[in-house]
Amino acid sequence: MVQGAVNWNTGMSQKWLQEYVDDWVSFYRKHTSEGEVASYIPALKEAKQDHLGISIIGMHGMKIRSGDVDVKFTIQSISKVLSFIVACMERGVAYMLDKVDVEPTGEAFNSIMHLEMKQLKKPFNPLVNAGAITVSSMLCGETSEEKLDPLLTLMEKILGHRPNINLEVYESERETSTRNKAIGYYLLETGFLESDIEVTLDTYFKQCSLEVTIDDLARIGLILANDGKDPDSEEHFIPRQVARLAKALMLTCGMYDASGKFAAYVGIPAKSGVSGGIIAVSPPRVRNEPLPFMDGCGMAVYGPALDSKGNSTAGIRLLRHIATQWDLSIF
Ligand code: DON
Structure with missing residues (x-):
């Protein structure tokens, strides 16, 4: 009781x-x-x-x-906090805040609508998908493995072990996530992404699949x-x-x-x-x-x-x- x-x-x-x-x-x-x-x-x-x-x-x-x-x-999506932290550590806070805003959206996490309707100069915040995918593109590295290595290293330091990627969830999301692909390609078209679109999306899907x-x-x-x-x-x-x-x-x-x-x-x-x-x-x-x-x-x-x-x-x-x-x- x-x-x-x-x-x-x-x-x-x-x-x-x-x-x-x-x-x-x-x-x-x-x-x-x-x-x-x-x-x-x-x-x-x-x-x-x-x-x-x-x-x-x-x-x-x-x-x-x-x-x-x-x-x-x-x-x-809890990974979005960690990828933003790592991107700030790699690129500097001022640079990150110049590229991604810190405003709540009041919209669903995977909303596309506000990106186009508000003619944004940058995605609303790093904790919704559009902002998080932009952040994934800003992590240093050419491949998704290189981009995620510092995030995994930070987690390893904090936790004392390095988390695995759950391959079943990663593949399941990669195969089905047409909406995140749509968000990614919209971000590419508007010039927000700093890395190759496929590498960016792969980084995002892998970070979400950490166990x-x-x-x-x-x-x-x-x-x-x-x-x-x-x-x-x-x-x-x-x-x-x-x-x-x-x-x-x-x-x-x-x-x-x-x-x-x-x-x-x-x-x-x-x-x-x-x-x-x-x-x-x-x-x-x-x-x-x-x-x-x-x-x-x-x-x-x-x-x-x-x-x-x-x-x-x-x-x-x-x-x-x-x-x-x-x-x-x-x-
Ligand atoms: O973007 C996606 O669909 C997921 N991999 C992460 C979404 C998520 O966790 C949203 N949370 N409430």
């Missing part, structure tokens, strides 16, 4: 928090029946509709995991919460300015045309993907009373049943509940 308001002052042992989170995952799992597993990429249809899991990693080793935590899934777990995404979220720095080794994986820019984009554009509602009701930077993952970042917060994860944490949920915007139905509800209970909102 889901709890009402809790006085977190009364003790915050890991075991106690774990029991709450287990309770909330069980409660919110029923909302998986309200969504649908993505099917426009045939290989994604194999996901289990009723899966729901969460991983939360705090600054000093505190870790809460609950539900379907060990499922591997493809990162999909991760919620622990991987929560760890990346933790690094972003700490402005790009590993809280234990103090190594700066991502420059502070780039990490902060990525969080601003996640907050304003990360949940597509549901970003406003997510900011209003959950209030932390996040990014979703059509395989059902959501990465969320809770920066350190100052309050008058002790609350869980006050130094900040990275969180990730997996729940492949999606709503009409392409976001995990149960995952969003679970994050909203936790954000309310633990007063996570940055506002």
Whole structure:
């Protein structure tokens, strides 16, 4: 049974928090029946509709995991945050912002309409497909392997292992993604792309097909919460300015045309993907009373049943509940 308001002052042992989170995952799992597993990429249809899991990693080793935590899934649109970060590290923030804007669209992630109707000088933002495909074209390298190597190296440094490309999902998307090809060719025609169109699209399809777990995404979220720095080794994986820019984009554009509602009701930077993952970042917060994860944490949920915007139905509800209970909102 889901709890009402809790006085977190009364003790915050890991075991106690774990029991709450287990309770909330069980409660919110029923909302998986309200969504649908993505099917426009045939290989994604194999996901289990009723899966729901969460991983939360705090600054000093505190870790809460609950539900379907060990499922591997493809990162999909969450890769857009990482490719933008790597492109900023390679090309510089000023150059990237000259080529891709930072404005929310209010449109679906794969919308083409606004590109032509608004006669844009640059795509709206790096977290919708048009912006992300432009960013993929701006990664350094001649081939998709060369372009993705620094992204994989960054993930390897943060995670301690190098993620694989799920070849079944990659091939499934490459064979079926006529809309992304249409977006890519429109970007080519308007002069936005900086690399060969086929290499650009191949890079985009491969980055979406990287295999991760919620622990991987929560760890990346933790690094972003700490402005790009590993809280234990103090190594700066991502420059502070780039990490902060990525969080601003996640907050304003990360949940597509549901970003406003997510900011209003959950209030932390996040990014979703059509395989059902959501990465969320809770920066350190100052309050008058002790609350869980006050130094900040990275969180990730997996729940492949999606709503009409392409976001995990149960995952969003679970994050909203936790954000309310633990007063996570940055506002
Ligand atoms: O562009 C596509 O179709 C996918 N590979 C990625 C889309 C995605 O994850 C959108 N997320 N909600």
